[in-house]
Amino acid sequence: MSIIKLKNVSKFYYSKGVIASGFSKINLSFNMGEFVAITGESGSGKSTLLNVISGLDTYEEGEMYINGEETSHYTEKDFEDYRRKYVGNIFQNFNLVNSYTVYQNIELVLLLNGNKKKDVKRKVIDLIKQVGLYKFRNTKVSKLSGGQKQRVAIARALAKDTPIIIADEPTGNLDSSSAKAIIKLLSEISKDKLVIIVTHNYEQVEEYVTRKIKMHDGRVLEDKKISEVKKIDERKSAKYKDITRVNKFRLGFRNTFNIIPKFLLIFAVYLFITIAIISEYASFKEQEYIESKSGENYIFSNISDKRIVLKKKDNSGFTDDDYKKISGIENIDYIVKNDLLLDSYINITDDSNFYLGGSVNNIENFRGDLDLGRMPENENEIIIQGSEDDYYLGYQGKSLLEHELYIQNQFNGEVDKSSKVKVVGIAYNKNTQDYNSILYMSDKFINKFSFEQNQAYSKIQILFMNKYRESNSYNTSFGIVSNSHVPKGEAYITSDLSYECPWENCINQTLSIDVNNLYYNEKLDLRISRTYDKRNMQNILGIEDFDSNNGLVYINEEDYNNLFNKANYQSSAFVIDPMKLDETLTELNDIGYKTLAIKDTLVSYGASEMIRIMKSVVTIILVIVLFFISYFVIRVILKSRNKYFSTIRMLGATKKVSKELLIIELLTVSNLAYFSFIILIYLNSINILNIGFMKTILTFLKFSDYLILYIIITLMSYLISQKFSKKLFKKSAMSTIVEEV
Ligand code: ADP
Ligand code: MG
Numbered sequence: 001m002s003i004i005k006l007k008n009v010s011k012f013y014y015s016k017g018v019i020a021s022g023f024s025k026i027n028l029s030f031n032m033g034e035f036v037a038i039t040g041e042s043g044s045g046k047s048t049l050l051n052v053i054s055g056l057d058t059y060e061e062g063e064m065y066i067n068g069e070e071t072s073h074y075t076e077k078d079f080e081d082y083r084r085k086y087v088g089n090i091f092q093n094f095n096l097v098n099s100y101t102v103y104q105n106i107e108l109v110l111l112l113n114g115n116k117k118k119d120v121k122r123k124v125i126d127l128i129k130q131v132g133l134y135k136f137r138n139t140k141v142s143k144l145s146g147g148q149k150q151r152v153a154i155a156r157a158l159a160k161d162t163p164i165i166i167a168d169e170p171t172g173n174l175d176s177s178s179a180k181a182i183i184k185l186l187s188e189i190s191k192d193k194l195v196i197i198v199t200h201n202y203e204q205v206e207e208y209v210t211r212k213i214k215m216h217d218g219r220v221l222e223d224k225k226i227s228e229v230k231k232i233d234e235r236k237s238a239k240y241k242d243i244t245r246v247n248k249f250r251l252g253f254r255n256t257f258n259i260i261p262k263f264l265l266i267f268a269v270y271l272f273i274t275i276a277i278i279s280e281y282a283s284f285k286e287q288e289y290i291e292s293k294s295g296e297n298y299i300f301s302n303i304s305d306k307r308i309v310l311k312k313k314d315n316s317g318f319t320d321d322d323y324k325k326i327s328g329i330e331n332i333d334y335i336v337k338n339d340l341l342l343d344s345y346i347n348i349t350d351d352s353n354f355y356l357g358g359s360v361n362n363i364e365n366f367r368g369d370l371d372l373g374r375m376p377e378n379e380n381e382i383i384i385q386g387s388e389d390d391y392y393l394g395y396q397g398k399s400l401l402e403h404e405l406y407i408q409n410q411f412n413g414e415v416d417k418s419s420k421v422k423v424v425g426i427a428y429n430k431n432t433q434d435y436n437s438i439l440y441m442s443d444k445f446i447n448k449f450s451f452e453q454n455q456a457y458s459k460i461q462i463l464f465m466n467k468y469r470e471s472n473s474y475n476t477s478f479g480i481v482s483n484s485h486v487p488k489g490e491a492y493i494t495s496d497l498s499y500e501c502p503w504e505n506c507i508n509q510t511l512s513i514d515v516n517n518l519y520y521n522e523k524l525d526l527r528i529s530r531t532y533d534k535r536n537m538q539n540i541l542g543i544e545d546f547d548s549n550n551g552l553v554y555i556n557e558e559d560y561n562n563l564f565n566k567a568n569y570q571s572s573a574f575v576i577d578p579m580k581l582d583e584t585l586t587e588l589n590d591i592g593y594k595t596l597a598i599k600d601t602l603v604s605y606g607a608s609e610m611i612r613i614m615k616s617v618v619t620i621i622l623v624i625v626l627f628f629i630s631y632f633v634i635r636v637i638l639k640s641r642n643k644y645f646s647t648i649r650m651l652g653a654t655k656k657v658s659k660e661l662l663i664i665e666l667l668t669v670s671n672l673a674y675f676s677f678i679i680l681i682y683l684n685s686i687n688i689l690n691i692g693f694m695k696t697i698l699t700f701l702k703f704s705d706y707l708i709l710y711i712i713i714t715l716m717s718y719l720i721s722q723k724f725s726k727k728l729f730k731k732s733a734m735s736t737i738v739e740e741v
Pocket of ligand 2 (some may be wrong): 046047048
């Protein structure tokens with residue numbers, strides 16, 4: 001039985017509505033051991049016939065039998081199967097992978113057909129020796145001469161050990177001596193195979209072939225036996241499996257790196273995508289963050305995003321132990337014990353036309369560098385941090401330094417001439433949008449303001465001569481003031497009140513002070529031990545200005561502290577890294593404090609939600625645009641890969657395997673690009689590099705963000721490979737190969 005038999009087989013081409021005949025009504029049969037030469041003028045149908053026999057092309061009429069089996073019902077898959085089992089092709093233009101070495105080209109076909117790398121080594125080397133290229137085994141095919149390339153192609157066709165070898169003009173591109181050697185090699189092979197070659201030069205093959213077929217105009221003109229063929233019955237078809245997973249990755253990686261310029265170009269594209277997506281995401285996050293901390297708030301005036309307002313869960317006062325515990329948290333920078341000061345507004349003035357105000361903070365909490373002047377050296381010296389755009393701080397900053405100024409009482413607006421301050425240093429806000437000012441002062445002033453604060457926020461009632469009197473800081477009537485001249489447990493009141501007491505004598509009467517606020521009630525009974533008037537005030541209290549102080553109740557400092565400065569019930573902690581604020585809040589909650597992050601109290605401006613949506617849309621559009629740009633760029637770069645993929649398909653790679661190889665190749669590059677960029681970011685984080693936008697990325701992205709971005713970029717790379725391979729493999733493998741042939 002013949003291995004191949006054609007019965008009245010015709011092949012037509014349909015192109016642009018015109019039917020052309022490839023060949024018609026061919027009747028031929030081929031046996032093992034034959035070395036068949038097909039000749040005929042150009043266009044006579046030789047290539048078409050070989051393609052049909054090879055299973056690279058279909059036929060329209062008649063029947064082709066393979067090993068006696070009809071093939072007219074064969075699907076594309078059946079023909080692929082047939083090719084893998086039976087046919088080794090040698091092409092005029094070699095169809096080798098130029099970027100592979102000789103060894104790799106021959107190994108390729110064996111790997112694609114399911115062999116293990118180490119199992120094929122011997123065989124590949126033997127084949128290379130057989131075609132006389134051992135010296136060149138590690139040379140890239142692109143460096144070989146035409147004759148050498150054709151010998152590689154033959155070795156490759158032999159590697160799979162198929163019963164049929166088909167060669168379309170294998171010597172067409174060779175000089176006559178190389179051609180002779182190739183023909184001789186093929187004739188040796190044909191001893192136990194069927195070898196069919198097409199040639200223009202019959203003289204060249206005459207002495208080797210066993211049969212000559214001459215074609216003319218799509219028909220067989222002559223079919224002549226030249227010499228007798230030994231009968232061979234063995235028709236062992238080649239065994240094959242699908243490529244192993246390891247080899248799939250091996251080939252994928254080989255393809256990634258074996259053409260360096262191509263690798264670099266694709267790498268550059270992916271690096272660009274990676275940088276664009278990550279930076280865009282980081283700036284999106286930055287924007288979101290800036291918006292989250294911008295906004296308005298009518299309760300707090302210090303709206304730093306680093307501020308956390310703290311209370312104890314049982315509403316008791318903070319102790320030193322509490323402060324120690326809070327400071328122990330890594331992200332805590334400093335604590336402002338009486339945080340109400342942060343939200344008060346203190347003015348300093350020259351008492352005529354110049355006012356400069358801001359919230360108050362302790363000098364110890366000042367961070368950063370001064371832009372003008374020096375740090376304070378004594379307790380009356382202060383520094384101011386504020387906007388450079390502020391007229392006094394910015395333009396007049398220098399002339400402000402070293403001048404003595406007064407503090408205005410935050411509650412009654414009066415200028416307190418007894419407390420002079422001197423501005424000795426100015427620092428400008430880093431953020432030019434930040435118009436807040438902070439006055440950094442010594443403990444002396446901080447304590448003074450604290451008392452004023454506590455007094456102002458408490459309801460103070462004074463029971464005097466069986467009548468309750470309201471006391472507040474806004475006027476002098478029954479205002480409570482501490483004074484070092486007054487002994488503990490006693491109170492000095494104005495003699496103006498004497499008319500309320502029996503016999504106009506208030507001495508030894510009781511005056512009770514009742515302080516009531518959010519956190520505590522404190523009641524103190526004091527004995528009135530003296531009364532003051534315009535004449536004795538300086539003497540007994542050390543105060544000159546009777547008129548502006550008349551009416552105040554003077555008490556001992558310790559008593560005063562007991563009433564108004566019992567403890568801090570509300571403090572604020574400032575964090576080092578506002579990006580880690582949420583973690584810090586959790587930690588504070590865990591160790592027993594009620595927390596309020598200032599950024600959460602802000603009411604943002606109405607438009608921002610709209611802007612956010614717009615930004616998200618822009619980001620998504622950017623990703624899509626990037627996808628298409630990179631797809632088209634990569635498509636152009638990979639255009640040269642068409643030949644590679646048609647070659648491996650011809651060698652036995654299925655559509656699926658070809659696609660997977662492409663995906664491995666592109667994913668390898670995209671991963672490399674991604675991780676290269678991550679390394680750059682890392683080098684920034686340890687200050688080996690100092691690239692601005694990477695610093696932004698570092699600040700705003702968390703591990704989970706990197707993970708999400710990794711998934712997005714990998715997915716994008718995957719989709720690009722998918723889209724490209726779909727286009728690449730849209731045409732059937734056969735037509736791609738035939739075109740190449
Ligand atoms: P040969 O190899 O003997 O030079 P071919 O087999 O290539 O001849 O061509 C045989 C005939 O089929 C020619 O008339 C040619 O024009 C036609 N033909 C070959 N390939 C195609 C094709 N892809 N589309 C249309 N016509 C084709
Ligand atoms: Mg041809």
